[in-house]
Amino acid sequence: MIRAEFTKFRSVRGWVLGLATAVALFVGMGWLTAAGSFTSCDDQACPSPPVGPEGQAVEDHFGFAHRTLTGDGSLTARVRDFSGIITYPPPNHDEIVDGLVPWAKAGLIVKSDINPGSPYAAIMLTADHGVRFQHNYVHDAAGPVDARWLRISRSGADVTAYASADGRNWTTVGTMSGWSGPVRIGFAIASPPDITAKGNPMGGSIVQARFTQASAVFDQITSTAGGAWRYDEVGADGLRTDWEKLHRAPGMTTGSDTLTLTGSGDIAPATDMRVAPYLAGALPALLAILVVAVLFITSEFRRGLIRTTLLASPHRARMLAAKAAVIGGVTFAAALIAVVVARPLVSHVFRANGNFAAPTGLLTDLRLSLGTAALLAATAVCAYALGALLRRGLLAIVLAVALTVVPYLLATASVLPVAAGEWLLRLTPAAGFAVQQAFPAYEQVFHPYTPADGYFPLAPAAGLAVTCLWAAGLLTLATVRLNRADI
Amino acid sequence: MDATIDITGLRKSYGPTAALREMTFTVRPGQVTGFVGPNGAGKSTTMRILLGLDHPDGGTALIGGRRYRDLTKPLEAVGALLDGTALQPSRSGRNHLLWLAQSQGLPASRVDELLDEVGLAGVARRRAGGYSLGMRQRLGVAAALLGDPPVLILDEPFNGLDPAGFVWMRDLLRTRAREGRAVLISSHLMGELQDLAGHVIVVDRGRVVADAPTRAMRERYGSLESAYLELTR
Structure with a gap:
């Protein structure tokens, strides 16, 4: 039939x-x-966004203070202060205010190199979502909400992340396998744009994104990797906002037993x-x-x-x-x-x-x-x-x-x-x-x-x-x- | 299969209008049976119920003792021609027969045989929309004969045929009846039926008013036409 x-x-x-x-x-x-x-950028071919180790287009822009770790080792630190600014948010859009966007993050990271899109594993304190273990841009696992102490350690092919509220009792948050050779270990700061969507009276929604910046002060630092902390702005596009030019430039400052990182951006899958x-x-x-x-x-x-x-x-x-x-x-x-x-x-x-x-x-x-x-x-x-x-x-x-x-x-x-x-x-x-x-x-x-x-x-x-x-x-x-x- | 049509106590109303009131008759194999009556007497309704298209309010309509919808390969049991003009105009005549053949598991060679038999081989690959009324009628007959069925049910088979077509149709129906098939045709052409049909069923207002051999009708009323006019007055 x-x-x-x-x-x-x-x-x-x-x-x-x-x-x-x-x-x-x-x-x-x-x-x-x-x-x-x-699509064109000043009559030239536009740079393509980086592609992560698992094949997705990714955003990889953050402040990175790092040392080289050749074998096994670990880094422990406390996030003492975590603050930032948001430029001209609603409702009036008329001033720069103190504050962090929900997914602003500061923490410890192991990354294969400083190139955008390279493999990484990180344990980060976020503004509104507690401690998160994230790796290779697309993976995200929740850790304790009230922890301020972070530790990341490498043992052979495994990188494991821990969090603690008091520096004595530690919780394992996650592990990423497959590591080999020397890696960079250190501190990361990222602050994604402040995005709001408001209903459009004509239907749909109007989406806005505003520049933000975050700063974190780390103390109680214990690192098995030696040498000086080197700073790089991973994925920098060379552009600077007025805030960065006139008020606070992104970068790293080290005190006697503290390290302060300031920066913007995100380590995440691309969503646009x-x-x-x-x-x-x-x-x-x-x-x-x-x-x-x-x-x-x-x-x-x-x-x-x-x-x-x-x-x-x-x-x-x-x-x-x-x-x-x-x-x-x-x-x-x-x-x-x-x-x-x-x-x-x-x-x-x-x-x-x-x-x-x-x-x-x-x-x-x-x-x-x-x-x-x-x-x-x-x-x-x-x-x-x-x-x-x-x-x-x-x-x-x-x-x-x-x-x-x-x-x-x-x-x-x-x-x-x-x-x-x-x-x-x-x-x-x-x-x-x-x-x-x-x-x-x-x-x-x-x-x-x-x-x-x-x-x-x-x-x-x-x-x-x-x-x-x-x-x-x-x-x-x-x-x-x-x-x-x-x- | 027993090539007999049994209509028993068939009732059907469309809203307040009663189309069939206890319609009962039997069609036997081996002869052409004429099915006559005025427009609206219930001929088409009876045929549609017999072929499983309409649902009766009561009674049974059986072909070889079975309901149409219980037949597994219906075109090998019953060949029917209801409306020869019901064609998809852009589909060729050959393709029209081809899908019908495929629906019954019949080979494509059977389609070409039939096209030869009904004299459409030359135009078989043209769009059916361009066919004359007579050609459409021949295509409809080909569809009815496709499964070589022991029962034929044809509604106004002479519609649109030219004189040569009349002769062809007459021969075809006679041959099939002589082969031992049951052939039921509805028609308004009394002269045609008088020679062709061995038996006549006259219906009026949804019931059978006469059911007799053609010869008996002619002897009693003089001609089939007189019989018809007398019975359906």
Whole structure:
């Protein structure tokens, strides 16, 4: 029966052309998006953000006081003072205030070298999130909340971090393995920008980022590594704010038994990366797919051909399921072809225009590609089921667009308040677009993770499941209606 | 399979309108059975219920003792022509038969055989939307014959046929009946049925008003047309 329905599909030229149009729109819109994106820095190629040891684009900018540790050893210190400034925060934006942003951090770090993006493990006191053990940019584990004493030690291939409230009773917070050769061991200070998002009366949100700076005074220092403390601003871009020029420059000062570090920046995964550009054509392609999927069934009702179909396959539920399998299958195949063509082409054009395409990794790429194909297929089944339920082509097409394309646009184009947009992306069939989220929303980086930035309220699999549930539900309704009907 | 159609006590209403009131008759193999009556008498409704398209309010409609929807490969049990114009216009005639054949697990060679038999081989790869009414009717007959079924149910098979088509259709139906198949055709063409049908069922207002051999009707009323006019007055 599936073979018969496939023959039906391929023998109507308009439907095959419609699907080919979807492929062309997918590739074409991706290409247009890439061709229209330019990045340049003073007429030169922009420096790419560093890539971390686990393949992600990362932020690696911090103040670093370090010594070389050739073998095993440890560093212990207390964070005596931790303070900072935030420039011109809301509500009035008229003064520089004392304070720390929640993820400002000061602590001890082992890093393979001073190059941005190199492997590291760190135990840091944060302003609002207690002591954290973080390593290789993407990993973050919580330690004690009230500890001020920190210790990091290396033994063979392992770097282990400890925290203590009193300097006597120590808690192990985490271990990172795989170390070899000499490493840098020392103090780190980082203070990410102060980011706020406020609702825009026109919909969406306005995101602002302000310069901040943090200072930490370490005392009770015990280091097995000898020599003087050397200071480097890792990942420095050479630019200085007025605050840094006129009031307090980043850097290190050492006292008789104290060490003070001042600096800005963050050691974290990059979060300003958008949806992979080669997937930009999925939405226009979906429009063509919805039309084909609806007509695949409504044309049978319009022509009376449904009677012939039911004469050949009197089991109505099975007939509807076979057609759903065919429209879902051909859509999946067409979408996969589109992704396979679009990915190298669009990525090439995107990079040729000086843009940086953040690496996603093989597994994520596979999920983005297969997920997008599955999303389009499940949405096609939704549209087809609407067609079977309503039997009117135009009505079903309008409703299918209203249920899938419209919620996605409302949620991602900064038209609705963020919360409302997120609910649309939880409840409507557009939830499946979550498969297109290229990067996780990292808890250890404060960022307004909104749909407009490519961050979805549901996990990829959960979002796709919502779309599939819609497809199954609509198909069930259509089956119930057809089973009861006189044709 | 026993090539007999059994309609027993069939009832069906559409809203307040009763389309069938205790429709009962039997169609036996080996002859053409004419199914006649005025428009709205219940012929099409009976056929649609028989073919599992409409749900009866009561009664049974069985083909070889089974309901249509219980047939596993229905086109090998029953061939039906309801509306020859019900085609996807952009699909070729051959592809129309091909998907039907595939739905029953029949080989593509069977499609080409049928196209030859109904005289559409030359236009088989053209869009069905460009077919004349007669060509569509021939395609519909081909679809009905695809599974070589022992029972044929045809609604107005002469619609749109040219004189040569009439002769062809007559021969086709006679041959099938002679082979021992049950052939039920609804038609308004009394002259045609008088020669073709061995048995006639006359229905009016949802029930059978006469069920007799054509010869007996002709002997009693003079002609089938007179019989029809007399019975459905």
